Every structure is written in structure tokens, then in C-alpha cells.
Amino acid sequence: MTEYAQDLRTFARFTKDHQLADPLSKDDILAYHRHLRDDLDAKPATIERRLVTLKSYFAWRADRNSALPSPFADVRISVRIPRRLPRPIDRETLKAVLHAETGPANVLLTNRAFATDHAITILMIKLLIVTGLRISELTNLKIRDVSTDASQIIVHGKGNKERIVFVPNEELQDAFRRYCTDRAMQGSPKSSLFLNAVGRRLRSQTFRKRLRALSHRLGIAPHLTPHRFRHSAATLLVEEDTDIRMVQALLGHANLRTTEIYVRVSNHALRRAVERADILRTLE
Known part of the structure; x- marks a missing residue:
């Protein structure tokens, strides 16, 4: 107001x-x-x-008051709002985040016990990086949405549109499978996949708070957000020459133009790399 x-x-x-x-x-x-x-x-x-x-x-x-007509009646003003480029997380920061899981207290699952909050957070971060899911899509997952071998996930996206995403890394698949197996033993297929400390569905806001705390602990600024991991997933795929339509399908974009912005992000990275190399200077 x-x-x-x-x-x-x-x-x-x-x-x-x-x-x-x-x-x-x-x-x-x-x-x-x-x-x-x-x-x-x-x-x-x-x-x-x-x-x-x-x-x-x-x-x-x-x-x-009909005696005071609106001066906007015949006005047509077009205000062009430039699209902001997404801010992916650089590779070195991603490595620092993933290495933050080291330590005996962070083993994902042992003896059918729930994982620590930190371990679950790292697992979810890895899933965001490889799948490009929106955080709401990740936190709304049910046990039944994950395949038995944990290599595929059925995602219900915007407009309740259904798509399939894949978990390609064997080590991540193994950790994800063990987590899902443990959850399946404790809940029904319709139960939420990710739970909070009191056994209820993990809310997106709670996960955001965990990322803020992790950012603070690692000295990461600007702080980590779920959507920055989504941007990172798309940007990394583009930089690895993945077909743009494949990236579109992964992210669940209805319009290819929405996905093409990540090509621009990748071009920015290319420009920085070329400027750092400064080939002409090496020929002096």
C-alpha cells in the first residue's frame, strides 16, 4: 500500500x-x-x-463521478521492461557448496534413520542442479513420483503439466535411492518425499532458510536461492552443448524463448573467458 x-x-x-x-x-x-x-x-x-x-x-x-472521465481513455503507452538475465551460481561456488557435506555427521542414511537436515539439504541441492526443478516442484514430490531405481522423477509443473526428469549421476542415484527406500518404509506412496524436522512436508520457505544459513556459513554472497540452482542447471547444460529444446523440456518451459535466455547467459561467460585470454596480447 x-x-x-x-x-x-x-x-x-x-x-x-x-x-x-x-x-x-x-x-x-x-x-x-x-x-x-x-x-x-x-x-x-x-x-x-x-x-x-x-x-x-x-x-x-x-x-x-461521470463528470470526471479518465484521461487514460485513449492513452496507449508501452513501457518496455528489459528482461533480467538470470544469475546462475558459478562453478567454484557450486563446488564449495557440494563439498560442504563432508564429515561423519552428514552420512545420508544409516539403519533406516532419517538423514540430518544438512544431508537432506545437500541431496536436494544436487537434485536441483541436475534436474532444474522449481523448488515448489521438488518439495511437492510424493514418494510414488520417484522410480524404483531413483533414476526418474515424475514432476507436476505449472498448470499441473506432467513431465519426467532424470537423475543421471550414479553416486547421486544411489544416495537418492537409499533415501527414497527409507521413506517408502515409513510412509505411503502418497506421502511427501521430503519432510521437515517434525515429520511434515518440507515447505519451500523452510528450504530457503536452510540455504540462507548455508550461504552465511560458507560466506556466499549473494545468498543461495532455489531458483539460482535452477538457473545454474540450465546454464551448465547449455555450456555443455545440450540442445536448447532438451533444456526446454527439462525445465518445463512452455515457450522456447523463455529457455533461450540461458544461451545469452552462456555467451556472457564466453565473453569473459575470451577477455581473460586476450589472445592478441599473447602474440606481442
């Missing part, structure tokens, strides 16, 4: 400074748009929000 109030105050200052009065016109709105863009140097997302807030306000006002 504070942002909306600020949006209206910004427009109120504009009308006062420019001595505008009702009824406002289409040209007044276009002038305000230019003011936000050129004078205030507002970000595209901020401009869009402020115009949407203003349009809603004028629609509300016109609904209560």
Missing part, C-alpha cells in the same frame, strides 16, 4: 509543479510519462507500476 500511496504523491507533485487541473487530458498523461522517464530517470518497472496505479485511480474516480 505504501508504494501505491507514493505513486499518487509523485503524480500530485507533477500536477502541482505543472499547474494542471481537472479535467486532465491524454497529453497530460503522456507528459507525466516523459517526466518519469526523462526527468526522474525511473526504471521501466517503476514507470509501469506508477502508470497502472494512476489508471486504476482515475477509473475508480470516474466510476463515482
Whole structure:
């Protein structure tokens, strides 16, 4: 609510400074748009929000007083919001995270006992890296969604669309299979696969908190997030020359354009590598 109030105050200052009065016109709105863009140097997302807030306000006002029509009636403003490149986790940081599991207290499962929270967190991180799952898709998994050998997972994605992802690493498969076997002995096929400390379904927010704690312990900034692991999964596959349509299928993207952004990320990595090499300098 504070942002909306600020949006209206910004427009109120504009009308006062420019001595505008009702009824406002289409040209007044276009002038305000230019003011936000050129004078205030507002970000595209901020401009869009402020115009949407203003349009809603004028629609509300016109609904209560027909003598004050909305100046947005004939306005068509396109605010182009640049797509942010995803921020994958660099390889060295990924290695540091995966090596954080070392130590006798972090053995995944022994004697049918539940794994430690940390071990489960590392297992889930590895699954995110190799499958590119959304965290909600991972935490919503049921025991029945994993194949007997733990090499395949049935995922229910956005719009309840079903897809299959694979667990390719033998060592990870073995750890995942032992975990799933233990869970199958303790719960029904419909039970949640990942549980919290009190035996209930592990919530996405709880996993995010674990990642923040791990980030703090390892000195990782910006902190780890589930979606950054998803970005990393896609970027690493692209960098290994995996067909972009295969990456699209893995991530469950409805549109190939959504997946193609990872090619841009990989190109950024290529540029940095070329700049570091500086071939011409080696020829001097």
C-alpha cells in the first residue's frame, strides 16, 4: 500500500509543479510519462507500476463521478521492461557448496534413520542442479513420483503439466535411492518425499532458510536461492552443448524463448573467458 500511496504523491507533485487541473487530458498523461522517464530517470518497472496505479485511480474516480472521465481513455503507452538475465551460481561456488557435506555427521542414511537436515539439504541441492526443478516442484514430490531405481522423477509443473526428469549421476542415484527406500518404509506412496524436522512436508520457505544459513556459513554472497540452482542447471547444460529444446523440456518451459535466455547467459561467460585470454596480447 505504501508504494501505491507514493505513486499518487509523485503524480500530485507533477500536477502541482505543472499547474494542471481537472479535467486532465491524454497529453497530460503522456507528459507525466516523459517526466518519469526523462526527468526522474525511473526504471521501466517503476514507470509501469506508477502508470497502472494512476489508471486504476482515475477509473475508480470516474466510476463515482461521470463528470470526471479518465484521461487514460485513449492513452496507449508501452513501457518496455528489459528482461533480467538470470544469475546462475558459478562453478567454484557450486563446488564449495557440494563439498560442504563432508564429515561423519552428514552420512545420508544409516539403519533406516532419517538423514540430518544438512544431508537432506545437500541431496536436494544436487537434485536441483541436475534436474532444474522449481523448488515448489521438488518439495511437492510424493514418494510414488520417484522410480524404483531413483533414476526418474515424475514432476507436476505449472498448470499441473506432467513431465519426467532424470537423475543421471550414479553416486547421486544411489544416495537418492537409499533415501527414497527409507521413506517408502515409513510412509505411503502418497506421502511427501521430503519432510521437515517434525515429520511434515518440507515447505519451500523452510528450504530457503536452510540455504540462507548455508550461504552465511560458507560466506556466499549473494545468498543461495532455489531458483539460482535452477538457473545454474540450465546454464551448465547449455555450456555443455545440450540442445536448447532438451533444456526446454527439462525445465518445463512452455515457450522456447523463455529457455533461450540461458544461451545469452552462456555467451556472457564466453565473453569473459575470451577477455581473460586476450589472445592478441599473447602474440606481442
